[in-house]
Amino acid sequence: MVSARAALVLLVAALAAAPAWLPPFYVYLVALCLVTGLLAMSLNLVLGYGGLYQFHHAVFYGIGAYTAAVGITRLDWPAWLALLAGPVSAAAAGLVIGSFCVRLSRLYFGMLQLSLGSFVWIVALRWYPVTGGDNGIHGIPLPAGLQTLGGAYVFVLVTVACSLAALWLVVRSPFGLTLQAIRDNPQRAHVMGVDVRGHQLAAMVLAAFFAGVAGVLYVVLERSVFPNMLFWVLSLEILVMCLLGGWFTFPGPMVGAALVVALRTLVGRYTEYWTLVLGLLLILLIFFLPEGIMGEVGRRLRPRPVQEPARAPRPGGLHA
Amino acid sequence: MPELLRVEDLHRSFDGFPAVRGASLHVDAGQIVAVIGPNGAGKTTLFNLITGVLLPDRGRVFLGGRDVSRWPAHRRCRAGLGRTFQIANIFPRLSVFENVHAAALARARRTFHLVRPAFRFAAQEAQEILEHTGLADRADHLAATLSHGDQRVLEIAVALASQPRLLVLDEPTAGMSPEETAATLDLITRLNRDQGLTILFCEHDMDVVFSTAHSVVVMHQGRTLVQGSPEEVRRHPEVQRAYLGDAEGGATSPRPAATAPRGNPLLEAEGVHAYYGLSHVLFDVSLRVWEGEVAFLLGRNGAGKSTTLKTVAGLLPPRQGRVRYRGQELTGRPPHVVAQQGVGYVPDDRRIFPDLTVLENLEVGMRARAGGYWTLERVFELFPVLREKQHHRGSHLSGGEQKMLAIARALVGNPDLLLLDEPMEGLAPMLVRALEDRIRTLKASGLTVLLAEQNVGAALRLADRGYVIDDGRIRFEGTVEELQGNQEVRRRYLLL
Numbered sequence: 001m002v003s004a005r006a007a008l009v010l011l012v013a014a015l016a017a018a019p020a021w022l023p024p025f026y027v028y029l030v031a032l033c034l035v036t037g038l039l040a041m042s043l044n045l046v047l048g049y050g051g052l053y054q055f056h057h058a059v060f061y062g063i064g065a066y067t068a069a070v071g072i073t074r075l076d077w078p079a080w081l082a083l084l085a086g087p088v089s090a091a092a093a094g095l096v097i098g099s100f101c102v103r104l105s106r107l108y109f110g111m112l113q114l115s116l117g118s119f120v121w122i123v124a125l126r127w128y129p130v131t132g133g134d135n136g137i138h139g140i141p142l143p144a145g146l147q148t149l150g151g152a153y154v155f156v157l158v159t160v161a162c163s164l165a166a167l168w169l170v171v172r173s174p175f176g177l178t179l180q181a182i183r184d185n186p187q188r189a190h191v192m193g194v195d196v197r198g199h200q201l202a203a204m205v206l207a208a209f210f211a212g213v214a215g216v217l218y219v220v221l222e223r224s225v226f227p228n229m230l231f232w233v234l235s236l237e238i239l240v241m242c243l244l245g246g247w248f249t250f251p252g253p254m255v256g257a258a259l260v261v262a263l264r265t266l267v268g269r270y271t272e273y274w275t276l277v278l279g280l281l282l283i284l285l286i287f288f289l290p291e292g293i294m295g296e297v298g299r300r301l302r303p304r305p306v307q308e309p310a311r312a313p314r315p316g317g318l319h320a
Numbered sequence: 321m322p323e324l325l326r327v328e329d330l331h332r333s334f335d336g337f338p339a340v341r342g343a344s345l346h347v348d349a350g351q352i353v354a355v356i357g358p359n360g361a362g363k364t365t366l367f368n369l370i371t372g373v374l375l376p377d378r379g380r381v382f383l384g385g386r387d388v389s390r391w392p393a394h395r396r397c398r399a400g401l402g403r404t405f406q407i408a409n410i411f412p413r414l415s416v417f418e419n420v421h422a423a424a425l426a427r428a429r430r431t432f433h434l435v436r437p438a439f440r441f442a443a444q445e446a447q448e449i450l451e452h453t454g455l456a457d458r459a460d461h462l463a464a465t466l467s468h469g470d471q472r473v474l475e476i477a478v479a480l481a482s483q484p485r486l487l488v489l490d491e492p493t494a495g496m497s498p499e500e501t502a503a504t505l506d507l508i509t510r511l512n513r514d515q516g517l518t519i520l521f522c523e524h525d526m527d528v529v530f531s532t533a534h535s536v537v538v539m540h541q542g543r544t545l546v547q548g549s550p551e552e553v554r555r556h557p558e559v560q561r562a563y564l565g566d567a568e569g570g571a572t573s574p575r576p577a578a579t580a581p582r583g584n585p586l587l588e589a590e591g592v593h594a595y596y597g598l599s600h601v602l603f604d605v606s607l608r609v610w611e612g613e614v615a616f617l618l619g620r621n622g623a624g625k626s627t628t629l630k631t632v633a634g635l636l637p638p639r640q641g642r643v644r645y646r647g648q649e650l651t652g653r654p655p656h657v658v659a660q661q662g663v664g665y666v667p668d669d670r671r672i673f674p675d676l677t678v679l680e681n682l683e684v685g686m687r688a689r690a691g692g693y694w695t696l697e698r699v700f701e702l703f704p705v706l707r708e709k710q711h712h713r714g715s716h717l718s719g720g721e722q723k724m725l726a727i728a729r730a731l732v733g734n735p736d737l738l739l740l741d742e743p744m745e746g747l748a749p750m751l752v753r754a755l756e757d758r759i760r761t762l763k764a765s766g767l768t769v770l771l772a773e774q775n776v777g778a779a780l781r782l783a784d785r786g787y788v789i790d791d792g793r794i795r796f797e798g799t800v801e802e803l804q805g806n807q808e809v810r811r812r813y814l815l816l
Contacts, residue, residue: 170434177414177438178431181422184411191371193397193426193482202432248413 015157019150028221029265031153033258034160035217040241040253041167042210047239048247049171050203051183053110056117057238059097060208062124062230064090064215069137069225070130079143083216090212091205093120098204102197105186114232125227136226146220156217163213164254170206171250179203240278244285246292255293323385324349324486324518330369330379334716337709339365341542343379347486347520347535352512354529355522356553357539358748360705360718363522364406366539367490370520371403372396384485397426402484404475406491406719407669412464416455419463419474421446423481446481453477453507467622469500476507487511489521491719493528495668495745497621497774505532524748530554584647586611586768587632587663587737592641594631601627602638602792609737609770614763616779616786616800617772618814624792625772626668629739632770633665634658645737660687664735668742668772670722674715678706678725681714685729692734693765699728702758720747737768744775756782776814780804788813 015034019027043057064086071082097116101109124131131137145151170176182189182196190196219225228234237260238253245256260278267274289296325347332340340362347353355363368374370381372393380389388396411419424442425431433441450456453473458466463474472492479487492508493501505528511517523529529536529550536553538545546556553559585608594602602624609615619625630636632643634655642651645661659665673681682696700707703724709717717725723743730738743759744752752775759782763769771786773779779786780800788796788803790813796803803809 169437172437173435174425174430174433174438174441177418177422178425180414181411181419184413185409187373188405188409188411188478189422189426191373191393191397191403192423192478193394194431195394199431 012161019153024149027149027153029261031156031221032265033261034156035214035221036238036241036261037254037257038160038163038217039211039214040238040245040257041164041250042207042214043238044242044247044253045167045170045179045207045210046200046203047242048249048252049176049183050179050200050207051186052200052204053106054113054204054207055110055239056113056232056235057207057211058232058234059117059120059230060090060094060211061215061218061234062225062227063093063120063208064212065219065225065229066124066131066137066215067212068216068219069140072140072142073137074130079141083220086216086219087209087212090215091209094205094208094211095201098201098208102200102204117230117235118232121227121230121232124230131227134227136224138224140219140223140225142220142223152220155220159213159217163210167210168250175199175202240282243292244282246295246298248291249294249298252292252294259293322349323347324383325370325520326382327366327370328380328382330366330381331377332365332369332374333377335712337712337716338542339716340369340376343369343539343542343544345537345544345547347518349485349518350512350516351534352508352519352521352532353535353537353547354533355520355537355539356524356526356529357522358720358750360541360721361539362542362718363539364490364718365542367403367488367520367522371401371488397482397484400483400485401488402479402482402486403488404472404479404490404492406494410463410471410474410478412462414463415459416461416463416466416474417446417450417459420449420455420477420481423478424449427482449477449480453480454503469496469504469621472496472500473504473507476504480511484517486518486520489519491523492521493523494719495621495742500621501528508532526749583610585609586646587770588644589628589632590642590644592628592631592638592643594627594636594638596627596636600792602631604641605631605789605792605794606641607787607794607797609768611736611768612763612766613785614759614769614771614783616783617770617789618774618776618779618786619772619789620813621774623790623813625789626741627792628789629665629741629770629772632658633663633739635665659733659735662734662736663739664730664733664737665739666726666730666741666743668745670719670726672714672717672722672725672729675713677711677713678717679710681725681729682706682732685732687733694731694734696732699731702731702761703728720751723747731762735767737770738762740769740771742773742775743771744773744778752778 015030018030022030039061043054046052046054067089068082068086071077071085072079077085097113100116101113104112125134127133146155178194178199182194182199186196215229241256241260242253244259245254246252263278264274267277285292291299323346327343327345330340330343331338343362343366355366357363365374369376372391376389380387382388383396383399383401388399411422414422421438421443424446425438428442430441450459453476455470455474455477458470463471466474476489476492493504496504508519509532512519533550535547536550537547538553538559545558546553587609590606592602592605593600605628617625617628627636631638634650634653634657637652642649644650645663650658650661673684676684682699705721706724706728709721714722714725727743743755747755756778759769771779771783780803783800785799787794788809795813796806796809
């Protein structure tokens with residue numbers, strides 16, 4: 001535990017000092033990993049902790065980013081206000097889409113979300129006067145402090161750190177425990193007196209909020225938005241990040257996101273078929289690390305429980 | 321005493337089949353009330369209607385004088401109604417402590433609290449319940465890793481954390497070993513006596529019911545026949561006919577003398593070692609089954625009975641050792657190949673296809689073989705209730721009916737060797753006796769059976785010879801007479 005805390009402090013210190021010792025391109029890359037990682041971790045609140053098949057999480061990311069971009073460029077809102085409005089509108093979208101979806105279960109939940117999300121995507125793609133259509137919006141003017149890469153990097157780092165701290169509190173709170181109970185056995189949770197849909201909806205709103213934060217950070221980093229930010233392909237990618245990193249662990253999605261972003265950028269330099277590498281990686285993962293990278297790390301770190309050797313687990317466990 | 325629960329003329333149908341058609345009962349505060357009835361009588365459906373998991377088509381439920389008939393389950397829970405389920409229904413990825421803690425948080429209505437860590441709320445409460453139920457020493461274990469009996473106790477602990485006034489238990493001792501059953505009954509009586517908790521439960525084991533309950537309700541074909549004291553119910557003529565059968569305590573047909581096995585065995589396992597992941601569960605298990613015999617495999621819960629059958633069926637390939645069938649190597653062959661060789665397997669947890677109808681379940685299991693004895697018609701004769709319900713979905717059958725379906729599904733594959741894993745578990749006494757007769761019929765038809773059972777009496781009435789297993793090791797091999805003569809083995813491994 002002590003060593004884990006020390007490692008965390010070291011990591012944060014190294015990240016904070018990154019602009020001083022890394023070339024700008026890598027500073028940008030680290031920032032992109034952090035933003036994408038926050039997006040993946042916000043998804044994991046509903047996916048890994050909530051057990052919901054959130055198939056179209058990118059919508060909330062896109063809504064956060066577009067709100068900031070449209071607020072600044074079309075509505076002439078003060079930039080800081082527009083940046084704040086991003087997560088809020090994403091959370092509102094989470095509330096609307098979520099209140100339809102939580103009425104359904106499992107796959108149907110995911111399918112409905114895909115269709116509602118695609119509706120939002122079409123709006124972003126076709127509403128030229130507001131969203132810039134398939135061109136998106138570029139060269140978004142930002143407040144003075146965020147105009148340099150260094151400034152943007154610090155803003156991203158601080159915001160991601162605060163968001164992760166907030167997510168950590170949430171998963172350890174009574175709400176977080178209840179959410180995991182619902183994931184494991186919604187019927188039992190319901191009979192126990194838990195309003196299952198209410199908690200699922202609250203989790204979706206929270207997850208959408210943090211996805212909105214990630215969306216705004218993307219605007220800060222790139223100063224542009226485009227419709228692919230809310231296309232379902234990106235949602236699938238975030239889902240893969242969670243599985244890759246370990247969806248039953250807290251830091252897993254961040255690790256998965258860093259891996260995918262790094263692969264895309266570094267392998268993408270040599271070949272446009274970088275997804276081939278990702279695909280191979282996924283196949284290996286499914287065979288050798290079914291609980292993801294951090295799931296495996298956690299398993300190795302945990303002291304193995306002493307078991308009575310001959311006591312067979314109940315049959316259900318075998319096929320789980 | 322004031323009345324805590326009143327149920328008036330409940331009705332509920334599935335796909336047009338009336339599972340409950342006229343159920344009424346009442347529970348006074350401080351009482352233990354038991355519901356008994358044969359498989360498929362509608363007990364679980366009735367409990368689901370009482371607790372709000374299902375809503376009734378007709379009829380009413382009063383809790384503490386208030387009409388809660390249309391309330392959802394979580395609202396009824398807050399009003400003091402806690403329950404457990406027939407099949408262990410816990411949170412597998414949470415620790416034992418977290419399982420109970422989650423329920424305590426729900427009771428304290430803290431589940432929407434987002435900031436402070438969960439252990440700041442209601443942790444003391446959860447801890448006390450774990451101590452009371454005897455689970456405190458396993459608080460950190462992952463719930464999924466508990467034994468079946470402990471999972472059932474954990475269920476009760478989770479239900480207690482809601483601080484119910486009325487606790488509803490659906491077959492709390494199903495699948496438990498005799499000592500686990502005794503401990504659970506003790507827990508139920510203690511909860512009732514020390515904490516004044518009112519308890520409504522359903523159960524097959526008549527001894528359990530008559531020794532524990534203050535009042536007994538009898539259900540038959542979706543209706544409640546009678547409610548009264550255990551004595552009144554025992555004497556009630558309609559009950560005798562409907563539930564206990566006319567042969568209670570009557571003579572069972574005499575067992576034919578065991579013939580000494582000879583020739584090559586049909587099934588042979590030799591020095592089998594098997595693992596679940598890292599844990600070593602079978603140690604050097606060797607057994608042989610000869611054509612035409614019923615061989616028993618006895619042992620406590622978790623002794624390795626199911627694992628042995630799974631190893632033979634190909635579901636769990638042995639790490640060491642070999643399995644041969646008709647002299648052919650089966651070691652490590654996949655389950656479908658084993659099945660094609662003529663080995664039928666009936667898992668203890670049924671594993672029927674819930675979304676297929678009864679008929680479709682059977683069609684999936686059918687295998688055309690020249691001279692195959694078992695046809696749809698013949699299994700319907702064996703289990704008439706399956707004919708009646710052939711168009712119902714598997715998930716709409718009761719626990720006992722699902723068991724029959726699992727056996728029927730294996731039979732229509734016309735196996736030469738049938739692996740039966742605890743076929744008697746959870747069946748009403750009358751059905752146990754009927755099933756015994758059926759297994760005898762199967763044997764007479766030339767079928768070979770390897771029967772894993774906890775119901776020692778039934779197994780010994782049926783079998784010729786067999787094995788006792790404990791801690792993953794074969795501890796005894798011999799005929800029924802030899803086992804009956806061996807006090808040592810019976811006492812140490814079977815707790816008789």
